[in-house]
Amino acid sequence: MSQEPAPATPEPTLKSVVEASAFLITLGSVWLYLAGWTYAxxxxxxFRIPLLMVELPLEHYFVYGFIVIRQHVGWVVTILLAALALVLLWSRLPASIRQHKIVLAAVFILIGFWLGHATGVSAAHAQFQRQRTNDYDAYPRIQVWRTAEAANNPNNAPSAEDLAKGCHRLLLYNQDRLFLFRPFGGAPAADLPSVILPWSEIASIRVLPDHTSCP
Incomplete structure (x- = not known):
């Protein structure tokens, strides 16, 4: 008896290609967001600043995600090539493997997201170490003058005089708060005192063209 020919592998249709592309774009966007959020x-x-207090716009996390990719481009290229090879060779794999495609897809997705988290942590620590080694050269010094009410409050720290010296660095700001930190020249490994000031307590500020630390 002659054997029946194996059923032909169906050709991908335009609909299936579009659906697969949309799925991959969505998956990539989620991965980029996760890596960026982890990095931030x-x-x-x-700097001892809670991320929820920073209130970053959503699009900033995607920008941070690209920073993670740039710092770990080798890992990202390896993952993409492995995924591409799997897609191209999928039809040649034994049927016993292809019938578990949902489980395999879930495993690969989990591995990909775990790598996104790991690379985000690694990129954040590497960037902080670079800043500490280079005296935080990305952040300018800033002078801050408190309002009269805030300046006269003895419970406010640091003091109004200390903030006006211009030895603090401007880390970032948002609509409600100003985020500062105080590095010490010659001691890059020292603990960083961070200061979070509400705009309601600030009379004026001056950002200085100086990226070096006070003693």
Whole structure:
């Protein structure tokens, strides 16, 4: 008896290609957001600033995600090539493997997101270490003058005089708060005192063209 020919592998239709592309774009966007969020969380945590208090716009996390990719481009290219090879060779794999495609897809997705988290943490720590080694050269010094009411409050720290010296650095700001930190020249490994000031307590500021630390 002659054997029946194996059923031909169906050709991909335009609909299936579009659906697969949309799925991959969505998956890539989620991965980029996760990597960026992880990067931001761990980077600002090194300054002892909670990420929720920073209130970054959503699009900033995608920008941070691209920073993670840039710092770990080798890992990202390896993952993409492995995924591409799997897609191209999928029809040649034994049927016993292809019938578990949902489980395999879930495993690969989990591995990909775990790598996104790991690379985000690594990139954040590497960037902070670079800043610390280079005396935080990305952040300018800033002078801050408190309002009269805030300046006369003895419970406010640091003092109004200390803030006006211009030895603090401007980390970032948002609509409600100003985020500062105080590095010490010649002691890059010292703990960083961070200061979070509400705009309601600030009379004026001056950002200085100086990226070096006070003693």
């Amino acid at each position: 969380y761990h980077y600002f945590d090194r």
